[in-house]
Amino acid sequence: MRSGSLIRAAVAATAATGLLAGPLVGPAAAAVRTGHAAEASVAVIVRHDGTGGAEAAVARVGGTVGQHLDLVGAFTATIPAGALAAVSAAPGVRAVTLDGAVRLQGEEWNADKDQHSMYSLTQSIGAQDVWSATDASGAKLTGQGVGVAVIDSGIAPVAGLDTPGKVVNGPDLSFESQTPALRNLDTFGHGTHMAGIIAGRDSGVAAGKEADKKRFVGVAPDAHLVNMKVAAADGAVDVSQVIAAVDWVVTHKDDPGLNIRVLNLSFGTDSTQDPRLDPLSYAVEAAWKKGIVVVVSVGNDGLQESRVGMPAQNPNVLAVGAADPLTTADRSDDVVADFSTGGSATRHADLVAPGKSVVSLRVPNAFIDAAYPQARIPEDPDQRYFRGSGTSQAAAVVSGAAALLLQQRPGLTPDQVKKLLTGTADAMPAGDTLAQGAGQLDIAAAVKAPTPAVAAQGYLPATGLGSLEASRGTSHVADPDTGTELTGEVDIMGQAWTPAGWAQVCTTGTAWNGDTWNGRTWSGRTWSGSNWAGRTWSGRTWSGAVWDGRTWSGRTWSGRTWSGRTWSGQAWSASVWG
Template sequence: MRESTGWKRGVRSNALWGSGSRGESRKNALWGSGGRDGRRFAMAALVALTLVVPLSAAADDGGGKSGKGGKGNGTYISPGLLENADKKPNQKLHVIIQSTAGTSGAVDSVNGLGADIRRRLQSADAVAVDITAGKLSSLAKKSGLTITPDSTVKLSATASTTQLWPYTSGNAYLWGSYTNPAPQAPTIAVVDSGIDAKRADFDGGNRVAAQVNLSSMTPNSPGDGRGHGTFVAGIAAGSAPGFAGAAPNAKIVSLDVMDDTGTARTSDVIAACDWILANKGTYNIRVANFSLHSGARTNFYNDPLDRAVEKLWFNNVFVVAAAGNYGTASGPSGVMYAPGNDPFVMTVGAIDLGTSVYATDDTAAPWSAWGYTEDGFSKPEIGAAGRYMIGAVPTGSTLVAERPDHIVSPGYMELSGTSFAAPVVAGAAAQVLARHPNWTPDQVKGALMLTARSLPSAVRGSLGVGGVNAYRAAMLTSAPNPNLVLRRFVTGDQRFDAASWLATVQASASWADASWADASWADASWSAASWADASWADASWADASWADASWADASWADASWADSAGDGVGSQPAASSAAINSLQP
């Protein structure tokens, strides 16, 4: 950052060592004038420093390293505030100003700067004020001030929840503690209806890195008029006491693509993918959540939304997609819509956690879609809690208006859907990447599949390889690549070569030439993930007619396709061919 006159940083002579040489300043600043009284003063000064340094570090909002705040004539400004002053000079900030001249000196320091004094803090020789970020440069030129964010105060340094799903998914065991904080998770992009950023769930907006409105539909209220995106983001990364999400220290980028009815155009969702691709480095976006699906059944290699999410995947962004809520209790529905039908991304089905804390009675929610895609890939790959979920919603949202009987407390309601299973896995992926930042999306997918917990009561395949277990996945030291066979068709410019893939499957229905052995499944310990039960033979690759890639000749009788035509319990009708629907039944 550019330094201005009177705003010098890191000048040791001014901060600790006095104005002379190190030896002279040590005598003047800390050690006094010598003798026993001098040593007593020195000890008191050292104790004071020991206490002050952690407190100033705690007040830093994470915008920079400790010790690099603005200093001028002894004035200190928290680095995070300096970044706001430089990037968003017109933003209103909540700050606490301490003064060596006492509370009156702190009050005098903001005279003429248009600041609103909210409270005088006599015990701290300070005032709490609201001030425009650009005015910090004026304060930096004054002497004897310490300026820090008036940040939210938490009862403890760890997340808390009253729900079961954070524990069954393994996420809660990765939250850390006051003495052993969790590593910083990467940013999660939530492509949805926006979020209500100022909620306690997102630390009053401190963890919302960006909010972008890309919706071309109306009406679309500011923030989150629908409420769906806030609910999803809270499950992925909420931090409110009692309602913590899967990765409560992750930052969030909100891409608003939906109107207040929960509908978006496919082009708006693709525009969100473009934005993530262009800005992933700036915001450290490593995970993107799509709790939505297209209204048009297509082959994945022809669908523009599938191509867009693949581009994210190939550029190191882990993509999570909801399976959909058009499943039935009578048999597999298939997973027919983008982006959940894409073989690269991780598609998530919804688990009904049953009535006990054990996995023995966990099953797929009756409306959770599962089965084969148009191209013969089995979906979903994994399951996560998605029924009777409690999450954050704006009180004025259309979801609250439509379902007032689902409100469990002010600002929170109970909902079900694969929409809310997906962010459990998005948060789990962020937790894994916090501990393995160099892993690729393929490796994260492999780790989550390898360590999935067995669900003996679930119909085979309805929840992929089982229920997500973030803790076990994060503890791995290496991970297999479940997309290795498909990776051979990814070109140097990070595009999927559909023509080559089609030529391969047309030439060999059994995929013998695709070398499934190269995926090294045998080298992985798949027993825990119950791969034996997944049985690739059941996919009937050999019986499928790859000649036209339409699966028209495949024997679907066992999949009961004819029985799955109706809307299932809690299902939501598919959107029109021009639209995207959010996924809560």
């Protein structure tokens, strides 16, 4: 799809979904390559300020105005190619974007020349070698049949994630769940980036041809993704929503068509609570003990930080740090990325995986796309891709690798998967000794290694009897009108938190009873084949619920009641976009 077509698709989708969360792509003048001949005219999309100056600018250069896109304050136009800069700089013009009908000539981006592309990444970790191997049935090892739950900001149906059956929507537990046009969609942009890394696959990629440098292919391209949306457009989410999502995954892991064997949680709070007490830590440990490989990011607080994020503090789960390939294909000079949390001798990353400037799928006009236009790939003619750095991305790489192993050997326990991945990791001579853990992921070696005889890891079991408020750390959602934060021992529905009662049902995998969690109705119970449908949350208004001594009344639940005004956004472990 050409860049303008992508924008038109986004605008069309917006009319139906309300997905647009920011400005269109930035000025196209930067994309014009000096010294290359241009065609007589180009099709563009012009974003304007409503004063009429943009239309006048198009007329001055001899162009014509086409369709008005009032939803996003823009219109299509055809202008002389040489007038791009003039129109971009004209009063009343906010941005000019090349449309897809005509494109200036120039050198296209080649994935094999970019050490941060998914082509280079899957080659580096050995995934491309694994794809040619087979499982016991003779099927190629591409993650077929393995479900990976992605607890994040949603997954957008962009190219690479739009084939039937690729994404199965679980219940939307985010603040946007009451807006049908936004339900399950990724208005933030983080979840789609992770989903692409784990299991993206362009529809034109033929079986056996996954190592195509001109197509987008994730680590486990035939795994399916279970979309557990918890974060809204600004990334804001309460820890109770994340815990509820983990519990839902455990309760429904064996539902028809799901087969959830991996849970990706590129999220962490700065909770200082003992991981044996912390509720979020307890939830992921319970998932692990129920047979789900839980992959979490250690955080992006830097190599000097001695405390990894929660729930990476839990010693059972697979905690992942980020490696930096330093733009070379040779792994011998790779280092641990300077933003990756170093940890301590007691708890640090179990292993690392590529996490620097990783190129994955972009959600046009989502929050991070609007906020960080520099993260787009200027050389990419279709403007599909976006760069992100963080232990989020590294965790997603490992989740894809785990899916490959579990297709090869479905009987592996989470402890065996962890042992295989850490036991075959490559040491990084140039990398920080502590922060790299066992070393850098080598999935080809893991697939060839014999199944280890691993007993349970032997850590003292968690109890989950700690504080929900302490589990939040310093990240709180707040009322956008007053700035008042949600605090205390209550969940996002205002329901009292009773650790002992919750811990018991969490352990047995029965925390969800139909559409009820922690005593309140949260999600629909109807399975429609690709979505959990029906009502979300328990009521349309807040009436008299008291949180931390403050009373809320008559507020319609429309995705606006809570915001991330005081929420740092650092809990989603992507450090840099660009």
